[in-house]
Amino acid sequence: MASIVTLTLNPTVDKSTTADQIVPDQKLRCAAPKFEPGGGGINVSRALKRLGADSVAIFPVGGPSGTLLRELLSQEQIQQHPVETVGRTRENFIVVDDSTGKQYRFGMPGTPLSAAEQQLLLAALQSLPAPPDFLVISGSLPPGVAPDFLVAILRAAKARGTKVVLDTSGPALQQGVQEGVFLIKPNVGELSKMTGEDELDDEAVAAAAQTLVREGRAEIVVVSLGAQGACVVTKDVVDHIPAPTVKRRSTVGAGDSMVAGLVYGLATGLSVREMARLGVACGSAATMNPGTELFKKADVDRLYHWLRQLMPAAAG
Ligand SMILES: Nc1ncnc2c1ncn2[C@@H]1O[C@H](COP(=O)(O)OP(=O)(O)OP(=O)(O)O)[C@@H](O)[C@H]1O
Ligand SMILES: [Mg+2]
Incomplete structure (x- = not known):
């Protein structure tokens, strides 16, 4: 299988809990919190693991929450290449109101990266024993990181023959595509x-x-x-893939799961149409689980099988 590295510039530890009812001014009794690693590329690495593919996750870490992030990833047996930062890793907070089932997601500002720390991240990429076949850059840029840094990473990766998969938004996506990448996965709003x-x-x-x-x-x-599935386009292919109808619990992590499916397809040599179907299967399977949970492999297998049956016989 081809080698895969993920880069997460704005990682987080997601802390989630539930409360009977969210009301102002009162002390809210919450259930014991659950901690999970988060951030685009990190989630892609976790999802790849579930599909059976190893990857190396490169990301900045700092402070006690950074130590926790590393521990959580070790528990999931994710290969890591952390770069120490002065700032502490952010912690996002997610709470479900049990009376309504509604989920409240509190996103903290990312951990700033100094110019020197940015250079260390670039060096981490370039010091890998061999350039990876695929580099997945996913998630937002933290404060203090200009899209120019992303462009520098893209150039360095491309110069070594690495194919870049980019899933970000705003000016980072804008400048990234200006530079040119192998695959992008915008949602309609980003497009x-x-x-x-x-x-x-x-x-x-x-x-x-x-x-x-x-x-x-x-x-x-x-x-x-979203619920309409996806559209995959190359110079030879335009294909619309419907999303299977599933019991939707939470769409958190659908995008990252989809990217993992796409990258797994690329790394194992699936055709473009099959790769896109696997991406949709992973995204939709992720929506079947509550909270920040990713997908179950058995759900992916079932949905992928169903989507493949819809493929025209002649299409590769
Ligand atoms: N309601 C849904 N029902 C079925 N599948 C869904 C639903 N929402 C999302 N998906 C699946 O997940 C994939 C990615 O979802 P979406 O287009 O919402 O990505 P995104 O906006 O990048 O998500 P994220 O907020 O995680 O970044 C879809 O292509 C689809 O396969
Ligand atoms: Mg997204």
Whole structure:
């Protein structure tokens, strides 16, 4: 199998709990908290592990929460390449109100990275024994990190023959695609910001993705469409994949799970159409679990099997 490295510039420890009812001014009694590693690339590594693929996760860590993040990843047997930072790793807070079942997600500002720390992260990538076949860069940029840094990483990776999979948003995505990557997975909102067009219907989604491919921004564009599935576009393929109807519990982590499915497909040599179906299967399987939980492998297998049956016989 091809080698995979994930890079998470803005990792977190997700702390989740439940309360009987969320009301102001009163002390709220919460259940014992659950701690989970979080951040785009880290979630992709965790999801890849469930699919049976190893990857190396590179990320900044600092303070006691950074130590906890490393411990949690060790428990999941994720290979790590942490880079120590002065700032402490952020902790996000998620609480479910049991009376309504509603989930409240409190996102903390990311941990700033100094210029020197950014250089250490770049050096970590370049000091790997061999350049990886695939580099997955996923999640937001923390405070103090300019999109230029992302561009520097993309250039360094591409110079060593590594194919980059990019899943981020805003100016980072904008500048990243300007530089050109192998695969991007925008959702519709991210795609419309990239192309400057407001309401994108199915046809417009495919056309916008085709424009990105034609302009050399990415070789493969997978636009995720939430409950509508996804649209995959390359220079030879335009394919719409419906999402299976599932019992939806929480969509948290659907995007990261989908990226893991796509990368697993790339690393194991699936065709573009099959890869996109595996991505959709992973994304939809993730929505079947509550809270921040990713997917169960058995759900992925079942949904992927179902989606493959819908494939036209001639399509590779
Ligand atoms: N309600 C749903 N029902 C079935 N599948 C879903 C649903 N929502 C998401 N998915 C699956 O997850 C994939 C990714 O979802 P989505 O398009 O919401 O990504 P995203 O906006 O990047 O998510 P995230 O908020 O995790 O970054 C979809 O392509 C689909 O396969
Ligand atoms: Mg996303």
